[in-house]
Amino acid sequence: SVQLEMKALWDEFNQLGTEMIVTKAGRRMFPTFQVKIFGMDPMADYMLLMDFVPVDDKRYRQVTNTWPVPRYAFHSSSWLVAGKADPATPGRVHYHPDSPAKGAQWMKQIVSFDKLKLTNNLLDDNGHIILNSMHRYQPRFHVVYVDPRKDSEKYAEENFKTFVFEETRFTAVTAYQNHRITQLKIASNPFAKGFRDCDPEDWPRNHRPGALPLMSAFARSRNPVSSPAHQ
Amino acid sequence: SVQLEMKALWDEFNQLGTEMIVTKAGRRMFPTFQVKIFGMDPMADYMLLMDFVPVDDKRYRQVTNTWPVPRYAFHSSSWLVAGKADPATPGRVHYHPDSPAKGAQWMKQIVSFDKLKLTNNLLDDNGHIILNSMHRYQPRFHVVYVDPRKDSEKYAEENFKTFVFEETRFTAVTAYQNHRITQLKIASNPFAKGFRDCDPEDWPRNHRPGALPLMSAFARSRNPVSSPAHQ
DNA sequence: TTCTTGTCACCTAGGTGTTAATAT
């Protein structure tokens, strides 16, 4: 069995509609996909990998903020369907770089996919995951048992198991659309600390699951969505 | 077979008498021990590891600079034997973190031991290599074939091969003794760039094996050994 | 006196959202 790490944070993002940046050079996910694994054969070899499947066949589009009601602009911001999905991207997979390794190795600590990067470059040759911007994806986690038998291909069907956590769904974007997502990223990702203007002690030290979802950071946003959309 | 990378640099250090810093927290080696490997079975599993053996049973001591001939002090600086070696340290080994891996994996790129750290802390529990300061050591590189046979212990003797490069010998120190070593480290280690005061373009771009061994860096040293030893 | 330790400024290396410019 598999347990998703940082589930509380994933839930917080998912509630707002998680967005993940894709760039030409490749961008990591945040939150990082991390799991604890139980019940492996400690002595057997396993490959761990991830892939990403489209949640639906829709292309999304950000609805324009209403005007002239700037202070409610945030509430009017939402995702609209903008047509059929673009042609599917190359369905790449990301092997955890420690693969293959023994079950004991995988189970003795949290497995982190922090080397995984997302790109929108269809010609990428860095082995990154290729996604279409403005499309929704569901990350999937696969565990493959390395069968020592000579004719192992025959048993491929029974030698892997797939785990899906719906709270890790996200929309791929080239720039954040929902400013509440931006603020939650800034508040929770250590690498974005430079953009925080709230109490530096609030996160993550004092963060408990169930606490208010970082409204202080949002309230003091440098770029509130409530700024006039017109020019 | 195995080929030592950066051999020209190792030779340059070895000619001066290589020194490696040891600290309580652990210090990386510079140059880093890196090799290219040939002739493995691409499909077989191998473990790669290093250990360090005392070159002799001597303890060393830095001779005091002669005086009052400061400008020749550098030439008078040398290592003296200071008695029998201290009791041997725990003979730890360092497994390359990618171990075990297939021969194909090891051979397709340079294998770098840049995670290996040296310490003088006998109680170290970070798995670092423990060495006695002021003692000389010879790094050794071992390739272990992971035998798939059930009774593989019986064949342990024939399942590993050891490689020794004498130009990688060094003296463990807590502070550099030979200022020419210090200057060569500063000139060639990117992380010490802050201490360079020579032409930043000289190294490593314009460095060719056979070129003069960085005398410009030495000449402009901030702490020339030729400074008076008296106070 | 010689050797060791801890702190420091200064680097490498690379992960953030911002912003202005550009592309569609």
Place this chain on the structure above:
DNA sequence: ATATTAACACCTAGGTGACAAGAA
């Protein structure tokens, strides 16, 4: 109008030798 790109300031994380203070 909307979406993408590239340069950028500001971080995290950690590898350097210098230096002053301490230990043996």
